[in-house]
Amino acid sequence: MPIIRLTSTDVPELDVYCRxxxxxxxxxxxxxxxxxIAESPKVIRTALGAGYEPLSLLCEERHLTGDAAxxxxxxxERPIFTGSRELxxxxxxxxLTRGVLCxxxxxxxxxxxxxxxxxxxxxxxxSVTDTTNIGAIFRxxxxxxxDAVLLTRTSCDPLNRRSIRVSMGSVFxxxxxxxxxxxxxxxxxxxxxxxxALKADxxxxxxxxxxxxxxxxxxxxTEGDGLAQDVIDRADHxxxxxxxxxxxxxxxxxxxxxxxxxxxGGR
Numbered sequence: 001m002p003i004i005r006l007t008s009t010d011v012p013e014l015d016v017y018c019r020x021x022x023x024x025x026x027x028x029x030x031x032x033x034x035x036x037i038a039e040s041p042k043v044i045r046t047a048l049g050a051g052y053e054p055l056s057l058l059c060e061e062r063h064l065t066g067d068a069a070x071x072x073x074x075x076x077e078r079p080i081f082t083g084s085r086e087l088x089x090x091x092x093x094x095x096l097t098r099g100v101l102c103x104x105x106x107x108x109x110x111x112x113x114x115x116x117x118x119x120x121x122x123x124x125x126x127s128v129t130d131t132t133n134i135g136a137i138f139r140x141x142x143x144x145x146x147d148a149v150l151l152t153r154t155s156c157d158p159l160n161r162r163s164i165r166v167s168m169g170s171v172f173x174x175x176x177x178x179x180x181x182x183x184x185x186x187x188x189x190x191x192x193x194x195x196x197a198l199k200a201d202x203x204x205x206x207x208x209x210x211x212x213x214x215x216x217x218x219x220x221x222t223e224g225d226g227l228a229q230d231v232i233d234r235a236d237h238x239x240x241x242x243x244x245x246x247x248x249x250x251x252x253x254x255x256x257x258x259x260x261x262x263x264x265g266g267r
Contacts, residue, residue, distance in 0.1 A: 016035055017037065036159040039165055054074075057103075058088065134166075153178050191216060191217040194217065218260070
């Protein structure tokens, strides 16, 4: 295996790890698919196990025969860059918590119909732009039994480095793709849609209409303003989690965990 020991950060092949923005990783390097960065041995193993293709590894030297030894073996003839903790911190701009980064090829997005072919419970992320919330929603979706996640194109990229890290690799465990319209696309595939929104006539997550729906898509809105009125109006149901002590709402990631448990966690 080609292990390249670094003595300088001035190596063009390291651009993916330190000198390209998330947008450049996504669009510029490989026009057919792009690149993303997975961080930590656990997350990298999850991605590899889900079939994602590695391109190279950046690893503290001590991990070559330690925490990342099995990953090094799985990379075959792909380049493995290594160096001291100090050099890697200089390269990336921060001290690596787990000492291992992997550049991986971004897969081609699948059609929503294919992702949802056998799904009964789907999460729809509409215009959520905070990477931490995206990662947390994916982690809950994976843990609580949602079959797929769909994102409007105004939402943050799930393969953003922070989203992946917050999700603990769960973005690799749940099928996901992009959609154009939260209601139209799901209705066309036979789903009832449930918009999470504060309305006087909202129903609770345990309402029989939600529990008994054969195919249900839960639509979650942006952190500040929530879902657009048009999205709410075209949904089959409007859902609100009952609150106490005068609190009007929860963070979108917290709300996602509750509604996922109620509609899918008991299956």
